[in-house]
Amino acid sequence: MVTNVDESVLDDPVGRSLSGPHAHLARRVGRAATYLADVATFCAVSTDPGDGDWADLAELLGPGAFADMFSSPAVPPPGWEPVFTLEGRQMIWPGDGPPGAPDDEPGTGVVELGQDDVPEILDLVARTQPGPFWPRTRELGTYLGVRADGALVAMAGERLRPPGWTEISAVCTVPEARGRGHAARLVGALTARIVARGERPFLHVAEANTTATALYERLGFKTRGQVTFRGFTTPDRPRS
Structure with a gap:
């Protein structure tokens, strides 16, 4: 709650x-x-x-x-x-709807990424350019991914942590795996985790990235303000 x-x-x-x-x-x-x-x-x-x-x-x-x-x-x-x-804009999850499917629900295909996955994470970041990401960025919070035939094809994770809130960031999918709902599943899984520990999710998106904004709005996020x-x-x- x-x-x-x-x-x-x-x-x-x-x-x-x-x-x-x-x-x-x-x-x-x-x-x-x-x-x-x-x-x-x-x-x-x-x-x-x-x-x-x-x-x-x-x-x-x-x-x-x-x-x-x-x-x-x-x-x-x-x-x-x-x-x-x-x-850009700052968006928050208002907490008045379902937070999405837990990442361990059967069929989601979502896995938690650990230290051993960092080389693949950095390769995915280099291919998709989701924003600033460094070798130790994973230490900021939980990072989840989707694998296809063993390869990491999509990711999202937790970044900034002002008290009571957790930012969802680094949402990315390789071009050949887009259009399959990976980003929605990952953001939904992270939202569920954040809500389960009594916090609220928020995120930032570039104003020009209307595709991402539309996705977050479909998932229930609301614009708090321009930044x-x-x-x-x-x-x-x-x-x-």
């Missing part, structure tokens, strides 16, 4: 994950935080950052480094060069 959870933590999903369930995967300087190398590139500052917070983040990441601010609305001071901007994903390069010179 889904418990009542605070939606406001979704305004800062990276920061609240790093200070909560993912604290063991975090690196920090002052009020700035980021994930361990090879886990994720996402980083965060406080919700009301001052110059000192940006200096802390620059020290944490190093000069000329990539600062993946995810959906943070905070904009760094001059000297931080923009790398990318991508419009802008941003990345920057830290200043070349560290603070003195």
Whole structure:
């Protein structure tokens, strides 16, 4: 059963994950935080950052480094060069419908992926480009897959974990296996797992990806709000 959870933590999903369930995967300087190398590139500052917070983040990441601010609305001071901007939306499962089939229900074809599956996972990511994924990203949560003739052809998993919520991410299927309902089964299986532990699922999708948005809406997800994903390069010179 889904418990009542605070939606406001979704305004800062990276920061609240790093200070909560993912604290063991975090690196920090002052009020700035980021994930361990090879886990994720996402980083965060406080919700009301001052110059000192940006200096802390620059020290944490190093000069000329990539600062993946995810959906943070905070904009760094001059000297931080923009790398990318991508419009998207944040969607939540409202908890007013069936969460989908459990992944262990006979006939789903869904299996849990472990450490031994990482080489295949990375190969699948390289072929499908679902978004940022690194050698240790699997440590963020549970990852489920679908195999055909022994080969991994589809995957989805858990990523950000602000308190009371779990983000579903890395939803991908190889081109030759699309149109068979794999993504729907995987998202449904993850939703069922998340709900079973009293949390609520949420996810992010690029605004231009109308196919994925339509799928998530069919599965019961609702748009909570629009977000802008941003990345920057830290200043070349560290603070003195």
